[in-house]
Amino acid sequence: MLNFIFESDFHEMLETLFPPPPAEGAIAPPVLSEVRRASRFRRAFPGRAADRARCRFVRVPGGAPAVPWETRRMPQPRLLLVITGDDFGYCSRRNQGIVDCFLAGGISNVSLLVNGSAAKEAADLAKRHEIPIGLHANLSEGTPVCHILQKSSSLTDHRGFFHGKMGFRQSLERGQLCMKQVEMELRAQVKRFVELTGHLPNHMDGHQHVHVLPEVRDVFAQVMSDHRIRFTRVPVEPGLHSCQWLPEHLHTFYAQVEKDALDSMAVFRQNGIRWPDVYLGLTTMGQNMSVPHLQRALRLALAAGQMGEPSSGACVTAELMVHPGYPSHPQEGGCGEGPDDFSQSLERQHELSVLSDPSMAALLSQEKVQLCAFKDL
Structure with a gap:
């Protein structure tokens, strides 16, 4: 069964993948590579590996972090x-x-x-x-x-x-x-x-x-x-x-x-x-x-x-x-x-x-x- 991400889960996922910036004077956490972000996403949202493999991580202009944009099956694959x-x-x-x-x-x-x-x-x-x-x-x-x-x-x-x-x-x-x-x-x-x-x-x-x-x-x-x-x-x-x-x-x-x-x-x-x-x-x-x-x-x-x-x-x-x-x-x-x-x-x-x-x-x-x-x- 596929994993459906609801709005509350989506915000939790974003916080898991991309923690908020540290308070002033605090030490910033290390930046995660895309590979490590993908791994963290897997741990945050367990399910069938084949379903998660359908997630695509895309980078938006300006160097922003990659985010998953799809978790659904491809409609009518050949x-x-x-x-x-x-x-x-x-x-x-x-x-x-x-x-x-x-x-x-x-x-x-x-x-x-x-x-x-x-x-x-x-x-x-x-x-x-x-x-x-x-x-x-x-x-x-x-x-x-x-x-x-x-x-x-x-x-x-x-x-x-x-x-x-x-x-x-x-x-x-x-x-x-x-x-x-x-x-x-x-x-x-x-x-x-x-x-x-x-x-x-x-x-x-x-x-x-x-x-x-x-x-x-x-x-x-x-x-x-x-x-x-x-x-x-x-x-x-x-x-x-x-x-x-x-x-x-x-x-x-x-x-x-x-x-x-x-x-x-x-x-x-x-x-x-x-x-x-x-x-x-x-x-x-x-x-x-x-x-x-x-x-x-x-x-x-x-x-x-x-x-x-x-x-x-x-x-x-x-x-x-x-x-x-x-x-x-x-x-x-x-x-x-x-x-x-x-x-x-x-x-x-x-x-x-x-x-x-x-x-x-x-x-x-x-x-x-x-x-x-x-x-x-």
């Missing part, structure tokens, strides 16, 4: 969009960037790496800011959560680390991975998620798309079904093959991800697992993220979703995968073996800037896109 910030828990800087992006209205959902070095901090931040959170199951980077597998496992190399994005796939192709150990690790990660957050994940997907790989997808679906986790990610993106700015090696890798994802649909469906009508994010990652590219993606999502039978009646649903944040410092963070180049890249901050920019909010409004979280679908 697209319900989950924007998921992946890799929450990777390090403190990534965590802070993801939180700032959420508070600025740039994302509506996060996905937690429970073996990340800052996973507990991330879970605490999600609780504090009421950020909808799911599990980013990790079988390819860092160290296992399952204590038994930390000693010896087909999932790890001689140093005790997972085999990596491509190494995991190569080991799978060679038949070197034990699916029972995959199951043990996935169940351990779900358990750790519950320990950190106090609840089951709203959704569960795989770091570096490992959850759609052959054999792994069957185990993944069974674990999700056993825990009654309803939603996952199926990375099949409209417009991928016609995208002109992706280099050949990424086209090749993404084409294989897409094939694996298509093959995983029947397995997920048999286990009662759902996913949004459309997936986005491969063509708009890192330096390729821009408002024009996002507009292209959203329009392709609408066209693709309307060709089928939308899962939410007349409204198409979609997930946009993003990786915002402040770049990791060398030797700080990661999942057990330090931060990788991806997390240290300035592209993480570029994504944060694009998603938080007012032009992004304008685009969503123009295209009649309503932000939501998996738990709202």
Whole structure:
């Protein structure tokens, strides 16, 4: 149910967000940043995060503070969009960037790496800011959560680390991975998620798309079904093959991800697992993220979703995968073996800037896109 703000509440909100000036001679309180004002607004007016995410903070001429101008649902949206910030828990800087992006209205959902070095901090931040959170199951980077597998496992190399994005796939192709150990690790990660957050994940997907790989997808679906986790990610993106700015090696890798994802649909469906009508994010990652590219993606999502039978009646649903944040410092963070180049890249901050920019909010409004979280679908 939406929160309606009555006049008395509105004045209380203004006093909460913007305290009156101090009496003469008194020490003035520190000025709150827009992000902190947004956080204070959340605490003052609790409710569904998806409803609060619809608030837009606008700055009036003359540098006056930003104030929320809308708390209602968008009338007749064409697209319900989950924007998921992946890799929450990777390090403190990534965590802070993801939180700032959420508070600025740039994302509506996060996905937690429970073996990340800052996973507990991330879970605490999600609780504090009421950020909808799911599990980013990790079988390819860092160290296992399952204590038994930390000693010896087909999932790890001689140093005790997972085999990596491509190494995991190569080991799978060679038949070197034990699916029972995959199951043990996935169940351990779900358990750790519950320990950190106090609840089951709203959704569960795989770091570096490992959850759609052959054999792994069957185990993944069974674990999700056993825990009654309803939603996952199926990375099949409209417009991928016609995208002109992706280099050949990424086209090749993404084409294989897409094939694996298509093959995983029947397995997920048999286990009662759902996913949004459309997936986005491969063509708009890192330096390729821009408002024009996002507009292209959203329009392709609408066209693709309307060709089928939308899962939410007349409204198409979609997930946009993003990786915002402040770049990791060398030797700080990661999942057990330090931060990788991806997390240290300035592209993480570029994504944060694009998603938080007012032009992004304008685009969503123009295209009649309503932000939501998996738990709202």
